[in-house]
Amino acid sequence: MMARGVNKVILLGRLGQDPTVRYTAGGAAVTSFSIATSEGWRDKNSGEMQERTDxxxxxIFSRxxxxxxxxxxxxxxxxxxxxxxxxxWTDKNEMDRY
Known part of the structure; x- marks a missing residue:
């Protein structure tokens, strides 16, 4: 049997804004928010610290x-x-977007 792959993500970060909670027609909660993760490194040429934030x-759903x-x-x-x-999704110019 062939392996089907693994899709697992672990993130540690901070919320950029308060979460938004809404409810489905069936009454299930759906909460959305964004988090920032940052990584730092030292530039090889200048020796200065660099940082990138994603x-x-x-x-998330339910309880x-x-x-x-x-x-x-x-x-x-x-x-x-x-x-x-x-x-x-496809935008108004018929281009695929992700």
């Missing part, structure tokens, strides 16, 4: 979404484990 959009909406605020540090899901 932003990650997070969506965990309710708890996150209640306790998380802008600046909160969070540890996130989940899977990466890229969404594709």
């Amino acid at each position: 932003w990650h959009n997070i969506v 965990l979404a309710e708890v996150a909406g209640q306790y998380l605020k802008k600046g909160s540090q969070v540890y996130i484990e989940g899977r990466l899901q890229t969404r594709k």
Whole structure:
């Protein structure tokens, strides 16, 4: 049997804004927010420290979404484990976007 692969992501970062909580028609909570992760390194040529920050959009569901909406605020540090899901859509110029 061939391995199907692994899709697991671990992030440790801080919220860029307060989470947004909404509810599905069935009453399930859906909470979304973005977190910033940063990494630093020393430039080989100049010796100066460099830093890059990446932003990650997070969506969580059900009871965990309710708890996150209640306790998380802008600046909160969070540890996130989940899977990466890229969404594709077609823009008004018929170009694929991700």
